[in-house]
Amino acid sequence: MRRRTFLAGSAVAALPLPAIAQNAPIRIGLLTVKTGPLAQGGIQMEQGANLFFKDRNFILAGRKVELLVGDTGGNPAGAKTKAQELIERDNVDMIFGPLAAFELLAISDYIAARKTPLLSLAAAEDMTQRKPNPYFVRASATSGQNMHVLADYTAKELKYKSVITISEDFAYGYEQMGGFQRVFEGAGGRVVKKLWPPIVTPDYTPYIAQLTGVDAVVQGFAGSNPLKFMKQYKDAGVTLPVLGGGTAGDDALLKSFGDEAVGMITASAYTSDLDSPVNKQFVTGMVRDTGSTPGLYAAGIYINGMVAEAALKTTGGKTDDKEALIAALRAVSLTDSPRGPFHFDHFGNVVGSVYVRQLVKQDGKLAQHTIKTYPDVSQFWTFDEKWFLAQPVYSRDYPPLKS
Amino acid sequence: MNLWLILAVNSVTLGGLLFLLSAGFSLIFGLMRIPNLTHGSMFMLGAYLGVTCIALGLGFWTSALLAGLGVALFGAVIERFVLRRLVGAELAQVLVTLGLSFMVADVCLMQWGGDPIAVDTPPLLRGAAKIFGLAFPMYRLGIIVIACVIAIALWLLLERTRLGAMIRAAVDDPQMARVVGIRVSHLFTIVFALGAGLAGFAGVIGGPILSVYPGLDQDMLPLALVVVILGGTGRLLGSLVGSFVVGFLYNFGQAMFPELAYVVLFLPMLIVLVVRPQGLFGRVPL
Amino acid sequence: MKPAALVIALLLLVAVPFWVGNSFYVNIAAQILIYAVLALGLNVLVGYAGLVTLGHAALFGVAAYAGATLINAGHGPVVVAIGALGATLIATAIFAVLALRGTGLGFVMITVALGQIAWGIAYRWISLTNGDNGISINTRPAPFGLSLASANAFYWATLVVFLITVGAMAIFVASPFGAALCGMRDQPRRMTALGYNVWLTRFLAFLFSGFWSGVAGLLYLYYNQFISPQTVALSASAEALLMVIAGGTATLLGPIVGAGLVIIMKDVASAYIERWNFVLGAIFVLIVVFMPEGLVPGVARVWRRRR
Numbered sequence: 001m002r003r004r005t006f007l008a009g010s011a012v013a014a015l016p017l018p019a020i021a022q023n024a025p026i027r028i029g030l031l032t033v034k035t036g037p038l039a040q041g042g043i044q045m046e047q048g049a050n051l052f053f054k055d056r057n058f059i060l061a062g063r064k065v066e067l068l069v070g071d072t073g074g075n076p077a078g079a080k081t082k083a084q085e086l087i088e089r090d091n092v093d094m095i096f097g098p099l100a101a102f103e104l105l106a107i108s109d110y111i112a113a114r115k116t117p118l119l120s121l122a123a124a125e126d127m128t129q130r131k132p133n134p135y136f137v138r139a140s141a142t143s144g145q146n147m148h149v150l151a152d153y154t155a156k157e158l159k160y161k162s163v164i165t166i167s168e169d170f171a172y173g174y175e176q177m178g179g180f181q182r183v184f185e186g187a188g189g190r191v192v193k194k195l196w197p198p199i200v201t202p203d204y205t206p207y208i209a210q211l212t213g214v215d216a217v218v219q220g221f222a223g224s225n226p227l228k229f230m231k232q233y234k235d236a237g238v239t240l241p242v243l244g245g246g247t248a249g250d251d252a253l254l255k256s257f258g259d260e261a262v263g264m265i266t267a268s269a270y271t272s273d274l275d276s277p278v279n280k281q282f283v284t285g286m287v288r289d290t291g292s293t294p295g296l297y298a299a300g301i302y303i304n305g306m307v308a309e310a311a312l313k314t315t316g317g318k319t320d321d322k323e324a325l326i327a328a329l330r331a332v333s334l335t336d337s338p339r340g341p342f343h344f345d346h347f348g349n350v351v352g353s354v355y356v357r358q359l360v361k362q363d364g365k366l367a368q369h370t371i372k373t374y375p376d377v378s379q380f381w382t383f384d385e386k387w388f389l390a391q392p393v394y395s396r397d398y399p400p401l402k403s
Numbered sequence: 404m405n406l407w408l409i410l411a412v413n414s415v416t417l418g419g420l421l422f423l424l425s426a427g428f429s430l431i432f433g434l435m436r437i438p439n440l441t442h443g444s445m446f447m448l449g450a451y452l453g454v455t456c457i458a459l460g461l462g463f464w465t466s467a468l469l470a471g472l473g474v475a476l477f478g479a480v481i482e483r484f485v486l487r488r489l490v491g492a493e494l495a496q497v498l499v500t501l502g503l504s505f506m507v508a509d510v511c512l513m514q515w516g517g518d519p520i521a522v523d524t525p526p527l528l529r530g531a532a533k534i535f536g537l538a539f540p541m542y543r544l545g546i547i548v549i550a551c552v553i554a555i556a557l558w559l560l561l562e563r564t565r566l567g568a569m570i571r572a573a574v575d576d577p578q579m580a581r582v583v584g585i586r587v588s589h590l591f592t593i594v595f596a597l598g599a600g601l602a603g604f605a606g607v608i609g610g611p612i613l614s615v616y617p618g619l620d621q622d623m624l625p626l627a628l629v630v631v632i633l634g635g636t637g638r639l640l641g642s643l644v645g646s647f648v649v650g651f652l653y654n655f656g657q658a659m660f661p662e663l664a665y666v667v668l669f670l671p672m673l674i675v676l677v678v679r680p681q682g683l684f685g686r687v688p689l
Numbered sequence: 690m691k692p693a694a695l696v697i698a699l700l701l702l703v704a705v706p707f708w709v710g711n712s713f714y715v716n717i718a719a720q721i722l723i724y725a726v727l728a729l730g731l732n733v734l735v736g737y738a739g740l741v742t743l744g745h746a747a748l749f750g751v752a753a754y755a756g757a758t759l760i761n762a763g764h765g766p767v768v769v770a771i772g773a774l775g776a777t778l779i780a781t782a783i784f785a786v787l788a789l790r791g792t793g794l795g796f797v798m799i800t801v802a803l804g805q806i807a808w809g810i811a812y813r814w815i816s817l818t819n820g821d822n823g824i825s826i827n828t829r830p831a832p833f834g835l836s837l838a839s840a841n842a843f844y845w846a847t848l849v850v851f852l853i854t855v856g857a858m859a860i861f862v863a864s865p866f867g868a869a870l871c872g873m874r875d876q877p878r879r880m881t882a883l884g885y886n887v888w889l890t891r892f893l894a895f896l897f898s899g900f901w902s903g904v905a906g907l908l909y910l911y912y913n914q915f916i917s918p919q920t921v922a923l924s925a926s927a928e929a930l931l932m933v934i935a936g937g938t939a940t941l942l943g944p945i946v947g948a949g950l951v952i953i954m955k956d957v958a959s960a961y962i963e964r965w966n967f968v969l970g971a972i973f974v975l976i977v978v979f980m981p982e983g984l985v986p987g988v989a990r991v992w993r994r995r996r
Contacts, residue, residue: 035509035966037618040517071959073966075919076823077909081720081956088840089713102821106915109825124822169664169813170821197657198664198812200622202613203417206657209409224519224616231521232612236409237531237538256519256614292518396815438794485978495981497741498934501927502973509967621924625805632798665809673802677787680795 025064026319028308029086030301031072031079031097031107038074040223041099041297044252045121048298049096051285052305061312072098076106083107087114093319094329096304098122099297101172108133115322117329119304121297125175126393128349128379135322137329137348139307139339140300141269141379143172144179144394146246148381149354149374150218150267151180154243155187157372158265160215162190163243166207166229167220169196171395176220176245178394183381191401204229208236216240222247227256234260241265249359252295254366257359261366264359270299270339271355273368278306279338293367299338307332341375349379405537410654412534416543418650419550420612422643423605424623425630426557427598429642432631433574434594437486438493440500442602443624444507449474449603450615451515454522463525463607471604478599482592504620512617522610542611549608550646553601557639570594629668633675702848712840714957716912719844721952722851723908728932728944729858730901735930736939737867738894739874741797743926744784744804748899750811750921751780752906757824757916758817766830773910774903780807781899785892804926811918823917830911837911847908854901858941861897870894871939935976937983946984 030049033042049067058065068090070082079098086092094117098104104122111118112133120127120136123143127136154160165180167173173196181191192214195207211217211233217240221229226248233242242264249266272283272293282302286294311328312319319325333343342352354377357368380388392398428442449470456466481503489495528545531538561567573580573587581587606615613619626649634645649668656667663670701708705718727749734740755776759769788799811818818824829837837843861867873880873887881887910916919925928951936947951969959965980987 034963035512037616037621039512039617040519043517071963071965073955073959076915076917077720077913077920078955080913080915081716084713084716085956085960088716089711102823102917102919105822105825106913106917109827109914196661196664201657202622202626203413203653205413205417206410206654209406209413210658224614224618227519227521227614227616228612231614235524235531235540235542235612237540252518256521258521258523396820432794436794438797485974489977489981492981494735494741494934494938495977498931498973499977501931502970502977505970506967506974509964509970513964513967625801625923628798628801632802636794662813665813666806669802669805669809673787673799673806676795676799676802677790680791 025066026060026312026317027066027068027090027092029083029090029092029095029097030067030069031082031086031095031099031103032069033074033099034069034071036074038099038223042071042074044295044297045097045099045301047286047290048294048301049305051282051289051298052302055281055285056305056309060309061315061317063312063317068092072103074100074103076102079103079106080110083110087116092116094119094308094325096120096301096308108136111135115326117322117326119307119329121300121304123172123175125379128345128347129389130393132347134348135326137304137307137326137344139303139342139344139350139352140296141246141354142179142349143175143245144182145350145377145379145381146267146269146354147176147179147220148183149356149377150243150245150265151183151189152187152374152381153265153267153356153372154216154218155184155189158216158241160189160241162192162214163216163218164193164195164211164214165191165218165220166195166197166204166211168199168222168225169396170199172222173220174396175394177218178399179381180218180220180245181399182394185399185402194396194401196396199225201225204232205236208233208238211238211240214240216243218243219248220245224256226250226253226261230257230261230264246270246296249357249368250295250297251293251368252297254295254359254368255292257366259361261359262361265356265371266359267354267356268296269350269352269354270296271357271368271370273357273370274338274340274355276336276338276340278336279340282338303337303339306334306337310334340373345378347379351376351378353377406658408535408537409539410658411651412539413543414650414654415647416546416650417653418647419546420605420609421626421630421649422550422646423546423553423608424602425627425634425642425646426553426639427601428627429631429634429636429638429645430570430594431598432636433638434570435486435591436491436493437496437595438500439595439598440497440624441481441503441507442598442627443620443622444504445474445478445599445602446606446609446623447511447615447620448477448507449606450522450610450613450619451511451520451606452603453607453610454515454520454615457522463523467604467607470607471600474603474606475596475600477603479592479596481599482595486595487588487591504624508617508620515615517617519614519616521614522607524611546608554639554643561639566590566593626668629672632672635681699852703845705848706841706844715840715844717952717956719840719847719912720956721949722844722847723905723912724929724932724948724952725945726851726854726908727902727905727929728936728948729854729941730898730905731929732933732938732940732944733858733861733870733894733898733901735933736943737862737870737874738891738898740788740891740895741930742788742800743797743923743930744788744800744802744807745898745902745929746921746923746925747804747807748777748781748784748902749906749909749925749929750807750916752777752903753910753916753920754811754818754824756907756910757826760826760828761824766832769830770907773907774900777899777903777906778896781896781903782892784899785895789888789891789895800926801923804921804923808918808921808923811921818918821918823915826910826914829914843912847912850904850908854904855941855945857901862941866890866893931973935973935984937985937987940983940985943983943985950984 032045072078101122101124121140165177244266246268251272310332314328340353356372360369452470453466528542630645634641752773756773759772932947937943954969
């Protein structure tokens with residue numbers, strides 16, 4: 001699949017790339033993580049990409065497609081090097097990925113300078129808000145996007161009055177809980193305490209012991225941490241209801257969770273139980289290829305594939321005009337995808353359905369059961385965009401706790 | 404009040420798990436002076452082997468023992484064919500143990516995939532025990548018992564058997580031990596296998612709490628280092644006390660000084676090393 | 690090495706942009722040089738002083754963070770360089786004073802603890818470091834009006850710094866100071882008896898080592914235009930140490946070869962070998978089994994025996 005292209009003389013390579021002949025394949029790069037601790041999400045991303053291109057027979061808009069995979073190793077320098085490999089050596093037309101926010105931030109300026117469209121899953125808010133990148137498209141969600149929905153549901157449907165939040169001590173956690181807090185408190189609820197265990201926390205008990213005196217607990221963990229947290233939470237005998245964001249109850253964890261997670265309510269841009277033809281086809285394909293229910297990483301890349309396909313149809317399969325390509329990508333509006341209907345705002349961030357689901361046990365197996373669908377959710381929720389952008393980005397201390 | 408009691412009990416249970424993790428590391432370093440950077444990998448490998456045994460229908464405890472044995476065997480092979488050649492070559496030991504840890508991590512990723520795997524709590528120890536009206540997970544209390552049993556067994560091994568006497572002699576003065584006819588190289592293989600096996604066993608025992616996931620190795624190795632630094636090397640009592648000290652530091656530190664959560668273990672370790680280079684209980688500097 | 694071989698090697702290095710082809714490979718070459726500077730600096734401690742440290746990524750990171758902060762405050766390249774290297778030297782002095790309290794494993798562990806604390810600070814002191822989102826800088830510097838934006842220009846600038854580093858190392862090794870340091874590694878008691886101040890010599894060696902780590906850190910920042918806590922992590926320190934040991938400690942060429950090996954495996958071979966991490970580990974094990982002294986001395990030994 002990989003074809004090496006050596007250009008004679010580096011002076012040539014530094015110049016703008018020549019127009020690629022129409023019969024040459026479209027090259028799509030995938031920045032993912034296949035080694036090290038972040039490989040969990042990274043492998044799922046590659047599975048999603050493989051399924052999508054297999055479903056399309058490696059042909060998009062009538063042109064052959066080559067998929068080139070770069071393993072960043074899950075660190076920023078690796079992401080930069082692999083982005084350079086894909087862009088400068090392999091001349092890809094667009095890139096899917098990367099996985100982690102710090103990888104995305106490390107390559108953002110470079111991608112913009114090279115005018116290569118980037119379709120990422122990383123949730124860093126400011127990438128589509130205060131520090132937008134004109135070549136960036138995000139079909140998944142910002143950190144806060146799901147949490148705004150969860151907060152609305154918690155306050156208005158569950159009618160909980162007070163919560164404690166707990167999430168990893170890093171930007172994704174801060175942004176999630178900031179988003180939850182703003183909407184929840186706007187609806188009359190109160191966030192009593194925000195706990196931030198370090199990303200590597202073998203034992204959550206010192207934090208779990210502090211989870212008392214409220215109506216519910218909101219957790220925003222990611223990776224393998226939701227599994228560890230839920231287990232230790234139930235072991236400690238805490239019975240407060242647990243709510244969570246997209247990664248906290250990711251469908252890819254269904255095969256790993258045990259009964260301790262049953263009942264958890266999460267809000268996510270992707271839910272495997274979505275009853276739509278494309279999603280059914282996607283889930284069936286993933287179960288066939290990997291043996292388990294897919295989650296948001298695989299779905300996210302699959303959806304990116306659909307976005308690329310729709311955009312290429314608009315441009316008639318042409319990729320040499322980068323401005324036209326990015327405009328076409330951002331103009332994509334799909335009515336059916338694994339995450340349902342969606343389109344993009346003028347920052348390139350998705351406006352689409354967010355699902356509130358409950359983790360249930362069906363026929364002895366864990367599954368998601370969608371309780372409520374919030375259609376056309378924007379990254380700004382129902383707030384005025386100008387007002388939203390005038391506020392600081394969600395952080396550890398913003399919004400501040402009310403005393 | 405309740406919070407403090409929960410933290411105190413949890414400190415002891417975490418200490419028990421840390422003892423299982425670090426006893427082997429301490430023994431290996433005490434006897435062989437090898438900074439064994441594969442120790443976290445042994446823990447993770449054991450956990451994954453345990454997962455497979457459990458999936459095959461063997462019980463939790465059988466699986467833990469089998470995984471421990473499997474990892475011990477692996478450790479023996481590494482010692483016999485690689486580390487054996489490197490006695491005294493500290494840099495080569497660092498290089499090779501790190502290299503092996505890369506390999507183990509990648510093999511685990513290939514074999515067991517990237518998704519985290521939960522380990523079910525053994526049926527006997529499910530649920531919580533009520534003490535002073537507070538709920539404590541039975542399994543964690545069970546870990547204290549396991550740690551005590553292992554500690555006593557190790558103590559008996561070291562203090563009451565011929566093998567133990569030889570190990571102690573070799574720890575104190577390897578040259579003299581050789582002179583009096585102890586085959587130190589055999590001891591090395593045995594101790595390394597024992598240490599690796601304990602780590603592998605600990606991986607399965609820790610499974611119901613930690614689950615198993617790529618990166619578990621890197622998460623656990625620093626903990627073993629901290630325990631051994633605080634407790635001193637080569638002494639069973641040292642790693643036992645070090646484990647509980649770390650258990651308390653971890654629990655109370657995280658709860659009381661959340662701002663310092665990232666350095667709650669390494670700051671005390673640094674202070675101990677700077678003020679008392681032999682560790683809290685060690686006799687000789689590291 | 691013969692002068693002719695040196696000249697050829699130098700010419701090959703200068704001409705890298707003309708023979709490696711794509712700018713991607715020029716960038717890889719620049720990265721190898723950056724890590725070679727780090728490894729050469731680390732080698733002062735690990736090789737010549739016999740002090741194994743696992744905290745050098747922190748010093749590398751201090752330079753990069755300080756540099757990024759100064760650049761974003763609008764300072765020019767000279768101020769940035771002085772400020773970043775000054776900050777690195779201060780951090781190094783703190784590391785040295787604390788770490789030299791221990792010996793052997795104690796020394797290693799103090800550097801581990803210091804490195805982990807530096808990592809914790811990078812993660813948690815968000816007002817200073819922007820947490821895990823890291824700090825981006827918009828531009829590479831343009832010393833004397835020369836833009837370093839292109840891959841070739843940056844490579845040549847890095848090459849200049851690299852050659853200065855190699856020169857400094859060569860002078861250091863040949864100096865009485867270097868000889869004294871090696872003496873203390875092999876015979877600390879005798880050196881004390883001879884009236885040498887072992888502590889002070891090691892302290893100065895630590896500063897010297899930290900200085901070049903800082904230089905590498907600054908280059909890293911200019912190259913990546915981004916710094917985040919991953920760069921300061923224990924695994925990054927371990928990687929630098931592996932470069933030194935794999936290439937061969939206490940040699941001039943060893944750390945350079947080691948840096949080349951690790952970077953090529955990580956960044957080039959990883960495109961062709963799916964399980965590159967496993968292969969890298971296996972290479973380390975094989976090096977230890979067949980050439981425990983490291984690649985460069987090992988190959989030299991085999992070469993001598995053949996002739």
